[in-house]
């Protein structure tokens with residue numbers, strides 16, 4: 001089975017130290033309608049493509065200048081100009097929409113589709129933008145995906161499953177979540193200055209009959225996991241390299257340190 005490597009190098013300021021083997025991922029950033037994480041400027045620097053999901057535009061417009069209190073807010077807003085704004089546009093404020101439109105940013109109203117979330121629509125946009133050959137190297141960072149309304153959080157988790165062939169990382173100030181598809185063995189390289197030690201492995205889509213891990217304080221050896229049964233929450237990373245192999249798709253979650 002092929003190995004999929006994961007490393008949260010986006011939590012560290014660029015330039016990137018090479019933490020894992022293979023080429024560095026090509027990052028895209030989606031900003032959702034929640035308070036910006038404190039490391040938002042670093043995520044922005046890592047990304048080659050940046051999209052605001054509807055009200056996410058208000059968050060950057062209002063929030064980015066607060067990270068640079070000594071700088072002119074207008075200059076900061078101009079510097080943090082996205083490649084696109086997408087959504088049903090019921091949350092972006094009129095003056096924010098006008099500001100980015102005047103900068104030449106395409107603001108796309110996709111409200112005709114009321115069956116998919118704004119995050120889903122933004123991932124579609126990124127996929128359309130990324131040539132097929134580059135998709136295997138693509139990693140989409142989603143800022144503001146956790147905390148807040150549970151229906152939104154569940155919708156955001158669902159996007160991991162809908163686009164299970166693409167690496168997507170849901171982020172809040174406190175933790176990150178990503179899907180470990182059962183089609184691969186997983187090797188997770190812990191950025192111990194920025195993440196951990198608390199972590200979890202959660203079988204959200206379906207129970208797992210057999211999961212085996214290495215590098216955790218409470219490793220699983222050919223163990224079953226399910227809601228109503230065993231679940232690996234409040235686990236701890238013990239080594240810099242974690243391995244996971246499962247017969248079921250699992251969510252991997254790890255805490256993000258307050259001071260990187």
Ligand SMILES: Nc1ncnc2c1ncn2[C@@H]1O[C@H](COP(=O)(O)OP(=O)(O)OP(=O)(O)O)[C@@H](O)[C@H]1O
Pocket residue numbers: 032033034053054055056087088090091092117118119144145146147148149150152153155156
């Ligand atoms: N409280 C929240 N918790 C988690 N994610 C959120 C939250 N609020 C918004 N989001 C994410 O940000 C995206 C854009 O938010 P926005 O409020 O603009 O969406 P919306 O579709 O208008 O939401 P609503 O369901 O309130 O009409 C959502 O699709 C969702 O992915």
Ligand SMILES: Cc1ncc(C[n+]2csc(CCO)c2C)c(N)n1
Pocket residue numbers: 088113114115116117118
């Ligand atoms: C069964 C079902 N439940 C809820 C919605 C509503 N909905 C889901 S995504 C979305 C867009 C949000 O920007 C909306 C309104 C639906 N369509 N179908």
